[in-house]
Amino acid sequence: RTNRLPPGPPAIPIFGNLFQLGDKPHRTLAELAKVHGDIMTVKFGQTTTIVLSSETMAKEILQTHDAISCNRTVPDALHALHHHEAGIAWMPVSTTWRNLRKICNLHIFASQKLDANQHLRRNKIEQLLADVGDSSRIGESIEISTVAFKTTLNLISNTIFSVDYADSSSNTALEFREILQVIKEELGKANFGDLFPTLAKLDLQGIRRRMAIHSKKMMNIFDKEIDKRLELRKMTDYIPAQDFLDTLLQISEDDNEELDRNLIKHLFFDLFTAGTDSVTSTLEWAMAELLHNPKALQEVRRGLQQIIGKGNVLEESNVTRLPYLQAIVKETLRLHPPVPFLLPRKAEVDIKIHEFVIPKGAQVLINAWAIGRDPNFWEEPELFSLERFIESEIDVKGTNFGLIPFGGGRRICPGLQLAIRMLPLMLGTLIHSFDWELEDGVTPQSLNMDETYGLILQKTQPLKVIPRSI
Numbered sequence: 257r258t259n260r261l262p263p264g265p266p267a268i269p270i271f272g273n274l275f276q277l278g279d280k281p282h283r284t285l286a287e288l289a290k291v292h293g294d295i296m297t298v299k300f301g302q303t304t305t306i307v308l309s310s311e312t313m314a315k316e317i318l319q320t321h322d323a324i325s326c327n328r329t330v331p332d333a334l335h336a337l338h339h340h341e342a343g344i345a346w347m348p349v350s351t352t353w354r355n356l357r358k359i360c361n362l363h364i365f366a367s368q369k370l371d372a373n374q375h376l377r378r379n380k381i382e383q384l385l386a387d388v389g390d391s392s393r394i395g396e397s398i399e400i401s402t403v404a405f406k407t408t409l410n411l412i413s414n415t416i417f418s419v420d421y422a423d424s425s426s427n428t429a430l431e432f433r434e435i436l437q438v439i440k441e442e443l444g445k446a447n448f449g450d451l452f453p454t455l456a457k458l459d460l461q462g463i464r465r466r467m468a469i470h471s472k473k474m475m476n477i478f479d480k481e482i483d484k485r486l487e488l489r490k491m492t493d494y495i496p497a498q499d500f501l502d503t504l505l506q507i508s509e510d511d512n513e514e515l516d517r518n519l520i521k522h523l524f525f526d527l528f529t530a531g532t533d534s535v536t537s538t539l540e541w542a543m544a545e546l547l548h549n550p551k552a553l554q555e556v557r558r559g560l561q562q563i564i565g566k567g568n569v570l571e572e573s574n575v576t577r578l579p580y581l582q583a584i585v586k587e588t589l590r591l592h593p594p595v596p597f598l599l600p601r602k603a604e605v606d607i608k609i610h611e612f613v614i615p616k617g618a619q620v621l622i623n624a625w626a627i628g629r630d631p632n633f634w635e636e637p638e639l640f641s642l643e644r645f646i647e648s649e650i651d652v653k654g655t656n657f658g659l660i661p662f663g664g665g666r667r668i669c670p671g672l673q674l675a676i677r678m679l680p681l682m683l684g685t686l687i688h689s690f691d692w693e694l695e696d697g698v699t700p701q702s703l704n705m706d707e708t709y710g711l712i713l714q715k716t717q718p719l720k721v722i723p724r725s726i
């Protein structure tokens with residue numbers, strides 16, 4: 257029987273491509289995985305979506321059939337400004353996409369490049385320390401997602417432009433943050449056009465129109481950054497900034513066919529939208545899990561004290577010697593992958609996996625959340641345990657299909673290398689420099705760990721903690 261797919265549950269879309277069962281959105285992923293096994297069909301409107309929820313199914317798509325499933329189904333909102341044709345995350349696999357990936361891998365996210373601009377991130381970590389230090393002096397609690405977002409946005413904006421976009425005193429930064437927020441809200445809305453593609457052009461909810469207005473504003477900010485830099489680059493005594501912008505302008509000057517201004521701006525759009533919330537959410541979950549599991553926190557802190565020493569700062573190069581710090585990042589990404597269904601893929605032809613055929617044109621979602629908790633792959637999957645990654649080869653880099661928070665195959669997240677530098681650096685710094693107290697009445701056991709399912713998997717109750725200087 258090769259053409260049968262199991263029927264799906266009654267599902268209603270909560271936004272774009274994603275689903276809610278019944279009235280409990282935060283249980284959605286658990287329901288999908290536990291009730292419906294490792295392959296499930298969801299039909300709604302004119303769309304058919306196949307959800308895959310096991311390591312073996314993920315491997316079929318991300319490895320065996322990657323070549324015929326590596327294009328995306330694109331949310332209608334992203335047709336604004338033709339982003340789906342120029343943005344690396346959404347355009348089909350093509351010569352332009354390959355070039356952009358090559359540029360990212362070789363010139364932006366390569367180890368030597370990230371080594372060369374780590375001072376940009378170091379500065380932002382010092383600012384994080386100063387901000388948290390201010391709160392600790394007056395004994396006030398902080399929302400981890402707020403400081404995590406500020407630091408992540410600054411880390412990314414400095415890595416790209418050598419500027420602070422999380423610095424509220426500049427108008428551009430303020431405007432940028434507002435636009436980013438509105439874009440995320442529009443992208444998170446249930447869009448009728450995604451379910452009935454033949455009606456999408458009518459844009460009944462105005463989502464595409466508003467996306468176009470805000471994306472244009474964001475592109476204008478990028479234009480200004482590019483113009484400013486081009487002026488600087490004309491000066492004879494200009495010293496290159498070692499950031500992404502300089503690198504991309506150099507590549508564009510060498511060969512404008514390969515990379516023009518439009519592609520650069522759409523690339524920035526994707527880097528900011530893909531990078532900020534995923535890192536922020538992971539950091540918040542990692543802190544929450546450590547406070548929920550004090551023994552794990554002690555273990556990570558002990559390692560930091562031994563390797564870094566009291567009063568010294570953590571550097572990116574120290575992380576390889578801190579296995580528990582690396583393990584906490586992996587364990588957090590296993591339990592709380594920020595992009596729980598990865599980004600959607602599309603079956604270009606009928607795809608046969610095991611005894612099923614995924615029909616041509618169907619949207620394929622890989623449930624990384626369920627795979628990270630699959631008892632057939634993980635021992636005691638609900639248990640938060642750093643030990644499972646000590647002396648284990650399992651990594652997040654797309655070759656172990658039981659742990660795929662960054663996806664896999666051709667479309668694996670290109671920001672992976674940057675993310676796995678930023679996360680331990682921020683997390684290690686917060687743990688090494690401060691003791692963290694939960695607010696009155698909250699104990700490690702009673703800390704709320706509910707997940708809310710939005711564009712990104714978030715903590716339902718933001719984590720609030722009081723830092724105490726060590």
Ligand code: HEM
Pocket residue numbers: 344345346412526527528530531532534535538593594595598599600661662663664665666667668669670671672674675
């Ligand atoms: C914890 C952090 C992050 C996680 C978990 C994450 C996860 C993901 C996932 C699941 C995908 C889709 C992969 C697939 O389809 O197989 C993706 C794609 C992407 N990510 Fe990330 N990401 C993170 C951070 C970043 C950062 C920091 C950047 C850049 C600054 C970034 C840029 C991108 C881009 C450009 C794509 C699209 C790639 C393509 O379609 O060719 N991500 N990411």
